[in-house]
Amino acid sequence: MLHLRFRLLLLSLTALFVLAGCATTKSDAVLTADARAAIVRFVDRDPGLKDWVDHAHGYAVFPSLGKGGLGVGGAYGNGIVFERGDPIGRTRMIQGTVGFQIGAQNFSMIIFFQDEAALTTFQRGNFEFSAQATAIAASAGVAATTSYEKGVAVFILGRGGLMAEASVGGLKFDYSPL
Numbered sequence: 528m529l530h531l532r533f534r535l536l537l538l539s540l541t542a543l544f545v546l547a548g549c550a551t552t553k554s555d556a557v558l559t560a561d562a563r564a565a566i567v568r569f570v571d572r573d574p575g576l577k578d579w580v581d582h583a584h585g586y587a588v589f590p591s592l593g594k595g596g597l598g599v600g601g602a603y604g605n606g607i608v609f610e611r612g613d614p615i616g617r618t619r620m621i622q623g624t625v626g627f628q629i630g631a632q633n634f635s636m637i638i639f640f641q642d643e644a645a646l647t648t649f650q651r652g653n654f655e656f657s658a659q660a661t662a663i664a665a666s667a668g669v670a671a672t673t674s675y676e677k678g679v680a681v682f683i684l685g686r687g688g689l690m691a692e693a694s695v696g697g698l699k700f701d702y703s704p705l
Contacts, residue, residue, distance in 0.1 A: 553605065555705055559614045562588035562607040565635045569684055575670030576637075576682065583639040585610040585646040587618050587700075590635055594690065596628035601696075606636075608702060610646060618649075619701045626694030633686040638679060645678030650702045654679070 553561070565588050570577050580586065585608065592604035602622040607614050620636075638654075640646040648654055665684045673680055 555607075555614075555617065558590070558605060558617065559607050561590035562609075562614075565590040565684075566637070568635065569637060569665050569682060572665045572684060573670045576665065579639050579670055579680070580612075584642050585615075585640040587638040587649065588635075589618075589620060589637075591686065592620060592634050592636055593631070594622070594634070594688075595631035596624060596690070596692065596694070598625070598628065600624045600628045600692070600694065608646075608649070614705060616650070616702050616704045620698065622696055622698045624692070624694040624696030626692070628690065628692040628694045630688065630690030630692075632688030632690045635684045635686060637682050639675070639681070641675040641678040641680075648678075649700065652700065652702065654700055
């Protein structure tokens with residue numbers, strides 16, 4: 528039994544490293560264009576998100592995040608950070624999880640920052656998900672009933688795949704100015 532668990536752990540970690548290694552680093556211009564296209568997809572899904580984009584002090588857009596797991600899992604993706612609608616930096620998200628999980632999926636995510644303080648916290652690497660910053664699945668009308676929690680609101684939009692998950696883990700964001 529222990530031998531089987533070790534093999535599954537090794538297989539899962541290998542898959543995560545391959546996934547991370549296959550994630551190509553796009554140029555700033557291409558990643559920014561992808562981020563703007565992701566914003567359009569979010570607004571198409573819920574037109575109320577246009578107000579969030581127009582009124583947020585800033586936002587981080589991850590056009591494509593990959594997530595997978597089999598007992599041990601993780602997620603990875605790159606994005607662009609905008610302040611008042613202008614791109615100001617690159618960001619990277621890495622997540623590691625352990626628990627019941629099986630499958631793979633791809634999704635987009637936008638993290639909205641209500642004010643300069645919330646954006647600065649993100650830029651300094653002090654941002655982490657908590658019970659107050661849960662991700663809300665973007666769907667028609669959800670933007671109107673969502674509010675900032677501690678200066679942050681997070682929306683996700685599924686793009687494909689299927690994953691069953693009951694796990695715990697950590698989430699890390701890196702930021703670098705353009």
